[in-house]
Amino acid sequence: MLHNLLPLFVAVPLAAAFLNALIGKRIKGFPDWLSGIATFFLAGLSIYSVVLFKATGPIMYKVGGWMPPIGITMVMDGLALLMLVTVNIIAFLVSIYSIDYMERYTQKWNFYCLFLLMVAGMNGVIISGDMFNLYVFLEIAAISSYALVAFGTEHEELEASFKYAVMGTLASSFILLGIVFLYSITSTLNMADMSRELAGKSSSNIVLLISVLFLTGFGLKSALVPFHAWLPDAHPSAPAPISAMLSGVLIKSLGVYAIIRIFFSVLGSSPQVLSILMGIGTVSIVVGGCLALGQWDFKRLLAYSSISQIGYVVLGIGLGTPLGILGGVFHLLNHSAFKSLLFLNSGAVEYSTGTRDLKKMGGLKERMPVTANTSLVASMSISGIPPFNGFWSKLIIIVACIQAGHFMYAFWAVLASILTLAYFMKVQRYGFFGELKKGLAHVKEVPFFMKLSMTILAIICFLGGLLLIPGISGDLLGVARDAVLTGQDYAGIVFGAIK
Amino acid sequence: MSVYFLCLVLFSIGLYCILRKRNLIKIIIGIMITEYAVNLFFILTGYRMHGRAPIHSEDQAILNMVDPLPQALVLTAIVIGLAVTALIAAIAIRVYEKYGTFDITKIKRLKG
């Protein structure tokens, strides 16, 4: 059953985007509903596939009916399942948030069109089992995000978009060059087949060069620290729902997911690669946290905080132990929830007050209770205060660090967690608590759909810890952890799933 | 081998242009050069010495065709390059309209 549903993850958003361009600009209100229904369908489908996955295990779909090394395959293993659930739920909530928020902008149908294309691109990257196909869908998601960052067409937005587009294209060139080298030495594009070919060869210089190229390319896409310069400009400049998508899921599905897929499943995770990942992760945690502390622009602060939190994910994955990987993938899921929520909060504040500067805010708790309370939940969650979901994932990562004997990394992770608490205290103190500033007396709470999506995300943050309960944890987190852990055996799993 | 190396040289010229030039149009040109270099590299890896184009002929059987797969992939990559170039050119035109210059040392509203 699940077998035939797999292409729908790409086909449905694409068809919705094309229909949107055809009909959407003629009928008012149609794009909202079409996009809402399409993303709701995808979210439902992804949750339904969690249920189906328990029965079937990893699935492979042969596009066009061609056998794997010849044709393109779609593969769904545990990690892809987790990513699909994350992407599609966030996409649905962002989509209903945009119904009210995007009224401020012109050409709403175009916004939804690009948004759906971005979702299609991310889903395509996640379920792809073919190297070049991954690149193609990565470009779809990337190109639509370049355009979406510039959607407001003001000075800062265009500048940020140009910078982002140049960096993204540079990253894509590196990735494509890596794919060219890989094709040249293995003469195949299927990832499973590639990993089998590479396992048979003795390690050589060229594999090292390919690793460096991929690490640079996907590191640029996921804004890990030496390559993070574009993110603090690009993410705050986009409209708030898009900031939520970019920070919440795009850098994960295009960057972190692709790194895990390529280094753990295709190239094989050597100890050197793992230690590089741990090092980059830790540097990202500390640098991102320190830079976030000094920001007064709400969205810019959140953007720097994203760099820091992505560092936790990479650190967890880089540990390579079962507990560390569990923490990494769980933090990835949690970060999508609370960072999207925080960006939606910042959008709500901007929608009502017209400013993003924390110094000009104050006392918004009285005027905007839903926004203030949901942002409090998200802040506590991201700073790691029990019982919210962020606490559990950070705890697992730190415990895993200590268990693996990396005390320095654990120390930095704890320190950065305190930093996180500090800068979110600042947000709460200046933004929502305190006295109401003079100019803000007329401020009203945001419309219904914005409140709805923020509330749902806050509930997810609150209940996220429940995913760790033994009976449930195996269904989503456990399968993702196993998929990463058994990355060496990716080829066997994929070819075993052929029907 | 020397052909591969010359292709890498072309790639690094594009890289230099992207990293060092201070003009939006020059940066777009750098992006185009890197794309050309990668596309050419892909086709070079699929070339077979004294090969023929991968198109069947009605009157004779051709045995030594070159690898058709990189050609198909590069066709896609060319389209991607065109799309990216068009989009970045559009952004550059808007930036020029807003700031009145292509010089990125003068386009500095964001703190970076």
Place this chain on the structure above:
Amino acid sequence: MLDLQILLIFMIIAALIAVKTKDLLSSVIAIGTVGLGLSLAFLILKAPDLAIAQLVVEILCIIILIRATIRRDLPFSASGRWIFNTMVTVIFIIVFLIIGYICIKDLPQFGEPIMRVAQNFLNNGLRQTGATNLVTAVILDYRAYDTLGEATILFTAVMGVLAIMRNIGRKK
């Protein structure tokens, strides 16, 4: 492969002119010659489909870039740490080239690809798809899903250009 090497050196010189010249319009025309050289190189490497596609795409790119640059010439400006930054970039690129030179020795010899999967296309392509042009057979049958992605990318670019070129972004 002397012809190919000469063509590549020609492309490198044209690319250097495109990077170094101060006049933007000349620069765009120089990149046009690089693209033309690439089209010829595809022809030498027995890829006629790509030669056609590259030629027409090149024309369109040049039209778009000339549209962006026309009558907007700017003097070249050098910031304070120009020499230092350039040295760092050049050293980085030289290191990249040296590593690349060592690593490409591990690639299969030029002119002798492995063709493990591709041999399948050559042997069975005509029978399985009915298309005489094997490149078309690959892009529209074996790997048609990639082509969906390709068409979508162009669609995305069109939507993106429409979004960016709006005169008014926000309602007042």
Place this chain on the structure above:
Amino acid sequence: MIDDPKKGMTLIVKTITRLTVGLILLFGIYIVSHGHISPGGGFAGGVIVALSFIHIMLAFGKETTFKKVKESVASFFESIGAIIFITLAMLGIGGGYFFFNFLAKGEPFRLFSSGLIPLYNMAISLKVGAGLFIIFVTLILFRVSKKGEEE
């Protein structure tokens, strides 16, 4: 074609354009329809079709071109091309797989052969031709509107 001497380029360019543009369009259509038996295909052919319209626009100015093709028509064709493509792909699910080539393959070396491939080529050429035309028109019209504001 309507000849307004004030619009567009000189008479020489216009005369040559009038002679060649039909041939360019025909060549584009030829490339599309023979994509599966000779070099070329939907993408290259689509670009050539778009270039033929861009050629008219460069030589005669935008008014003449918009009498032939309106931007909304182009945008309609673009979406239609994309929808045809994905519909053909989805129809393949009926044959067992996404993108399954379910039509009869026919006799090789003939125009009507190789199943769905010519249809895919048509859809792509519609999409590419219309899409590139829209990109070009958008970039050109933007300058015109800016000029209008400055004056």
